Amino acid sequence: MTQLLAAPIEQLSNRPFQAIFSTKTDHSSHYWQALNTSQTVTFEDTVTLSDRRYQFAIEAIPVPPVDNAAAQLIVTFTRRSSEAALRQSEERFRSLFEGVSLIGMQIYDHQRRVIGWNRASEQLYGYTCKEAMGQQLEDLIIPDAMREWVIQAVEAWLQRGIPIPACELTLRHKNGGPVEVFSSHMMLTNLEGEPELYCLDLDISDRKQAESTLQQAQLKMMHGEKMSSLGKMVAGIAHEINNPISFIDGNLDHAKEYMTDLLHLVSLYQTAYPSPRHDIQSVLESLDLDFIQKDFFKLATSMQVGADRIRSIVDSLRNFSRLDETGAKVVDIHDGLNSTLRILHHRLQTIDPAIQVVKNYGNLSPIVCYPGPLNQVFMNVLTNAIDALADARTNSSTGSPQTASPQIEISTSQPGGRQTVISICDNGPGISDTVKAQIFDPFFTTKPVGQGTGMGLAISYQVITQQHQGQLLVESVHGKGTCVEIRLPLASSLATPLQGPV
Incomplete structure (x- = not known):
């Protein structure tokens, strides 16, 4: 026992069991079980001796009584090895x-x-x-x-x-x-x-999916509010502009008729009175009547062209927002592209030299789509291209050379008659791989605070992939340009019931 416990004999001799072994468990029940059943009872315990802890396997072995002596127990202690522990x-x-x-x-x-x-x-x-x-x-x-x-x-x-x-x-x-x-x-x-x-x-996939679903719901709600506000604004602008333009356009013909009559009257007076009074002759010379006769109709024609231009812009706004339509429609994709380009005409001219738009339109059949949201996609993609080209002219931190002739090329086709492909490419600075991996993430943006929310391409991706069951692909080479390709199924592939042609 002295070797087992690594303690001298003096520390163990003539001491009660409880004084040598300090345990947290009372083992009396094990000992009485051995005595009462005359069978060996085995159990384990951790024993504390001199502030050191030892793990033991303990056996209580009953000894048959001799000459009517009291029953006795032999208790053996087997220290558990470190390997066993x-x-x-x-x-x-x-x-x-x-x-x-x-x-x-x-x-x-x-x-x-x-x-x-x-x-x-x-x-x-x-x-x-x-x-x-x-x-x-x-x-x-x-x-x-x-x-x-x-x-x-x-x-x-x-x-x-x-x-x-x-x-x-x-x-x-x-x-x-x-x-x-x-x-x-x-x-x-x-x-x-x-x-x-x-x-x-x-x-945490379930949690991330729930967060994504919530985020998408918030994104759709924000986009819905944005489009609703845009629709109301466009409706107000169209109404306010249409009234004065209709007044001007409707009265130009009358003005030309009145002027023709007045000039004819003046001509008759000149014939009847070839030598007017001195004061009248002075006024005629100051007015330069001959110039007025020649220039007025040029002026009226210019006013007519301006009125037609304003009316075209209003029509483009209405076509872009498609305020009077709901559901899927049969439309000409080129109308939506052209309307969007007319709205962005000013922005195309804001850099020097101006951005050139090259149209490679194919011979397309009308397709079934949601025209309002689709026009919004065109607006988002074209706006990003214009921003990229503008940044290449003004921000040398992009690390790419300035584009000598900024250009956006729009191509359309219907390969195999199975889908419509719209390709919008620019020759701007391109997109880095790090940015390209996040461009469809909601609220991701490379623009400074106040210049963009990062919702554009995320919404565009939803419109094309979910609402139209199509594809939105982005190819870009850093320093050489970006190409966005929109692939839309034809009528037979669109699941949403049609609402009738436009």
Whole structure:
């Protein structure tokens, strides 16, 4: 016992059992059980001796009485080995590691290789434990865009003790799809003294989906309010402009008739009175009557052209907003494009040299679409192209040379008669890969505060993909330009019932 407890005999001799062993549990019941049943009773306990704790396996062995002597017990103490304790600890950890069903747990060695992969990780990422073991962290579930960041973050923890903070991450499933997780990390040391990285990943896909749904609902509501306000504004402008323009346009013909009659009368007076009084002759000379006779009709024609131009702009506004229409309609795509270009005419002239618009319109059949929202898409895409070209002229921080001849090219076609393709390309500074990955995210914008909300392309993407079951594609080479391609199905592909042709 002295060797077992690493204590001298003097510390143990002539002392009551309870004085030697300090335990939190009263084992009297075990001893009485052994005496009453005459069977050995085995149990375990942690014993404190001289402020040190020992783990024991204890056996109470009954001894048959001799010569009517009182029954006795032999109590044996077997100190648990450190290996057994370690094995028990490992078994408990393994039970915990495999038993957690909601949190994916992975263990990586100091070279970022998988050495632990629980069942929750199999469900979360699609790889079985057998498939994952030995794989590199950055090759397994890390998207390419995060690869270098993860490697550097792990090395910074290993070399300089800078921990990786708990954060939300978008990792990669075996099938290539995204996995949204909340990830926390620990760096522990194994028995050999080598560091091991423990990752605990909680699936937050449902929460992210709920946030996205809420965000999309907010976006649609804001866009609806915006379009409603725009519609009211356009209706007011069209009404206010139409009244005076109708007055001017309707009276120009009368004015020309009146002037013709007056000039004819003046001509008759000149014939009848070839030598007018001195005061009348002075007025005639100051008026330059001959010039008035020649110039008035040119002036009237210019006024007519101006009135027609204003009326065309009003019609473009009405066509752009399609205030008098609801539902899907059969329309000519070119009308919507031309109306949008007329509204943006001033902006096309705001840089020097002015932006040239090249139209490569194909021979298109009318298509079924939602004209108001579709015109809004044209407006958003063209506005972005104009902004990009303007920035290339005024902002040298883009890192790209100024475009000598800023240009927007619009092409339309119906390849194979199965879809309508509208391509809007500019020769501006282009879009970086980092920005291109976020251009369809709601509220993402590269513009300064007050110059854009970032809703344009997000709304456009919804209009094309959800409302029209089409595609909105963006191709861009940084420093060379951007091309936005809109692909719309023909009438047979649009699910929404038609409301009748325009």
